[in-house]
Amino acid sequence: MNQLAGKLLRAAACCLLCAGPVALADQQPRIALIMDDIGFQSVMDEAVLALDERVAVAVIPNAPGARHLARRAGDQGREVLIHLPLSRAGPLDCDAPICPRQEWSPERMRKHLAWASDRVSGAIGLNNHQGSGFTADPQATRRLIEGLVLLNGERDQPLFVIDSRTTPATRLASSAREAGLGVAERQVFLDHDRDPDAIASAWARLLATARRDGQAIAIAHPHTETLEFLPDALAGLAAYGVELVPISALIETASATSRAVPDYRSATAPSAP
Numbered sequence: 697m698n699q700l701a702g703k704l705l706r707a708a709a710c711c712l713l714c715a716g717p718v719a720l721a722d723q724q725p726r727i728a729l730i731m732d733d734i735g736f737q738s739v740m741d742e743a744v745l746a747l748d749e750r751v752a753v754a755v756i757p758n759a760p761g762a763r764h765l766a767r768r769a770g771d772q773g774r775e776v777l778i779h780l781p782l783s784r785a786g787p788l789d790c791d792a793p794i795c796p797r798q799e800w801s802p803e804r805m806r807k808h809l810a811w812a813s814d815r816v817s818g819a820i821g822l823n824n825h826q827g828s829g830f831t832a833d834p835q836a837t838r839r840l841i842e843g844l845v846l847l848n849g850e851r852d853q854p855l856f857v858i859d860s861r862t863t864p865a866t867r868l869a870s871s872a873r874e875a876g877l878g879v880a881e882r883q884v885f886l887d888h889d890r891d892p893d894a895i896a897s898a899w900a901r902l903l904a905t906a907r908r909d910g911q912a913i914a915i916a917h918p919h920t921e922t923l924e925f926l927p928d929a930l931a932g933l934a935a936y937g938v939e940l941v942p943i944s945a946l947i948e949t950a951s952a953t954s955r956a957v958p959d960y961r962s963a964t965a966p967s968a969p
């Protein structure tokens with residue numbers, strides 16, 4: 697397919713999917729976009745920092761450029777997340793010090809999260825990198841969230857949680873909600889398939905979801921195909937009546953009458969850092 701034909705096909709797919717009625721008549725549908733896997737200081741990371749500043753970056757704490765890129769994004773006024781590596785299947789897949797172990801106590805989880813937030817300074821929330829095994833483990837996920845509640849108790853601004861939903865069995869968002877934390881969930885992976893037509897279809901699905909539900913969150917990655925697609929797509933949003941907002945605008949917060957935060961300090965004694 698030549699380039700023009702490809703563009704026309706993608707535009708047509710978008711029109712078809714986005715033609716439904718807007719769910720909330722009094723408010724423009726809103727989307728937020730998170731660029732994951734940032735921190736390796738590649739030319740791709742530079743291209744991400746050239747995107748619209750409402751696009752958030754999720755920085756991998758152990759990446760060599762984590763501190764530098766988090767600071768640069770923050771200087772731009774861009775929202776920064778900790779992109780927290782979690783194991784897909786078990787310790788052999790990803791283990792300490794990069795990934796928390798599933799059996800760690802809440803206090804040990806807190807120490808890990810404190811390390812991550814130090815590496816990604818200025819972060820206002822976190823989302824999971826991989827983690828299908830970890831987030832499907834209710835006990836491990838609860839202890840991770842308990843550790844985050846402990847860390848938040850030491851911070852001026854609590855970190856919120858975005859569940860990347862790498863598995864339908866994830867317990868990350870539900871655990872965070874139960875703990876009274878700010879929460880959001882990813883609806884669309886934009887570039888799971890990097891083919892330009894697949895990216896365009898995923899974008900159309902994102903807009904259709906936002907028009908149906910009032911808002912939608914996408915996660916994308918610093919791939920060449922994605923970074924070629926996004927500038928025009930973001931610039932064209934207004935024509936579809938959809939607004940790009942910072943991720944913090946789409947976070948559900950617990951009501952003022954939400955549950956009291958449990959005292960996790962009485963939990964299992966920490967292991968060595």
Ligand SMILES: [Zn+2]
Nearest residue numbers: 732733825826
């Ligand atoms: Zn990732």
